[in-house]
Amino acid sequence: MTNNERLVATFVTSLNIEANQVVDELEYNTISQWDSVAHMVLVAALEKEFDVMLDMDEIIEMSSVKIAKEILAKHDVVF
Amino acid sequence: MIFKRYQVEFRTVEQDDIEQLRQWRNSDDIRLMMVDQSEISVEQQKEWFEHLHTQINRYHFALWFRDQLIGYANASLDEPYSASTGLYIGHEKYRGSMLAICVGVGLSEWCFELLSISNIKAQVAPHNQAALRFNESLGYRVVEQNDNWVFLSKTKNEFEQARKGLLPTLSRFV
Numbered sequence: 001m002t003n004n005e006r007l008v009a010t011f012v013t014s015l016n017i018e019a020n021q022v023v024d025e026l027e028y029n030t031i032s033q034w035d036s037v038a039h040m041v042l043v044a045a046l047e048k049e050f051d052v053m054l055d056m057d058e059i060i061e062m063s064s065v066k067i068a069k070e071i072l073a074k075h076d077v078v079f
Numbered sequence: 080m081i082f083k084r085y086q087v088e089f090r091t092v093e094q095d096d097i098e099q100l101r102q103w104r105n106s107d108d109i110r111l112m113m114v115d116q117s118e119i120s121v122e123q124q125k126e127w128f129e130h131l132h133t134q135i136n137r138y139h140f141a142l143w144f145r146d147q148l149i150g151y152a153n154a155s156l157d158e159p160y161s162a163s164t165g166l167y168i169g170h171e172k173y174r175g176s177m178l179a180i181c182v183g184v185g186l187s188e189w190c191f192e193l194l195s196i197s198n199i200k201a202q203v204a205p206h207n208q209a210a211l212r213f214n215e216s217l218g219y220r221v222v223e224q225n226d227n228w229v230f231l232s233k234t235k236n237e238f239e240q241a242r243k244g245l246l247p248t249l250s251r252f253v
Contacts, residue, residue, distance in 0.1 A: 029175045035209045036179045037216045040248045043177075056086065056251045059177055 003050075004079050007069065010049045014042040024066035050077050081140060084185025085252035087178060089140040089152065096141045097128045100151050103169025112167075112207050114228075142168070142182055149173050152186050154194070162190045163200045175209075181252050183217045184242055191235045199238070201231045217241055 001009075011022040015033040028034050034042075043059050046052070046068065052075040054062070062068050069079050080088045092100070101124040103109055110116055119127075131139055136156035142149050150173075152166035164186055168179050190199055201219055203210045204227070211229060218241030219231035233241075242249075 032208065035212065036175055036177055037212050039177060040180065040216075040245065043248055054251070059248070059251060060173070 003072075003077055004069075006049055007046075007065075007072070007079070010045045011042065011065065014038060014045045022065055024064065024069070026065045028063040046072065050075065052077070080143075081138075082185075082189055084188060085181035085249055086144060087149075087181050087185060088143040089185070089189070090143055092128065092131060092139050092141045092151070094128065096148055097124050099148055100124075100141070100169070103150065103167065106169070108174075109167045109169065112204060112210060114202060140186075142166070144170075144173065144178060149178065150182070152182055154186060154190050156194060156196070160195065160197045161200055162194055162196045162198075163202070164190065165201070177248070177252070179213065180216070180245065181249065183213065184245060184249060187217060187233075187238050188242075191238065198232050198234050203229045203231065205229050216245070 008019050008022045011017065011026075012019050015031075015038050017031065017033050021031070026034075028039065039059075039062075043054060043062070047054060050072055052072065054071065058071045062071055073079060080090050082089050098121070101119050101121070104113075105118045110118065138154045140152045142152055147170060149170040150166065150168040152164065154162050154164045156162055166179070166182050166186060168174050168176065168182070173179075187199060190196060199219075201214050203214060205224065214231050218233040218238040220233065220237065221229055222232045223230040
């Protein structure tokens with residue numbers, strides 16, 4: 001499984017959405033499933049899946065799928 | 080500053096805050112979730128502010144994050160041993176963000192630690208599923224519901240159980 005597939009699977013499970021919804025343009029708070037509560041679930045799931053620890057700024061800044069990838073890339077996750 | 084939790088400062092509401100708070104409060108996405116959904120005029124806001132210091136058992140907070148006003152919260156002791164709370168994050172960058180959870184948890188902690196209460200109540204419109212999910216994540220359970228409102232309540236123990244699940248992520252905000 002590629003890192004992108006792992007990321008998509010994590011979004012699907014955490015937000016309870018379809019895989020085809022997980023595109024770079026998907027933004028936080030633009031769908032009802034990605035609210036503040038789901039965001040916490042998503043952060044925890046991404047940290048576990050990619051074995052990283054995000055800081056406060058990264059958690060706040062992670063406002064889209066694209067930015068999530070950029071943040072994970074800073075933690076040496078290659079997409 | 081009255082207190083600080085999870086990087087959010089709960090400050091006294093000052094004159095300079097009230098116009099920004101009024102504009103956020105009047106925006107549809109916040110106003111339409113309120114018990115009182117009427118628009119607040121400049122004069123009404125000024126009058127509200129001038130009476131804040133006379134209110135007993137009602138606490139009003141301007142919420143600040145990194146030296147920016149981001150929203151408002153309150154706690155009221157309308158019944159013996161019970162508080163009701165409310166909050167909104169108005170700053171566009173932080174609206175609906177993790178900071179809302181930081182405020183919700185911080186406010187509940189403050190209420191249970193400093194007020195002589197056994198439970199905290201909240202009231203949410205039935206269509207506001209985001210607020211229902213938000214409150215349930217903070218330990219609230221539904222105690223009553225009618226066509227217009229869902230009434231929620233939580234004990235200190237229920238809150239602490241819910242907080243356990245939030246702390247791994249919240250710990251990044253300490």
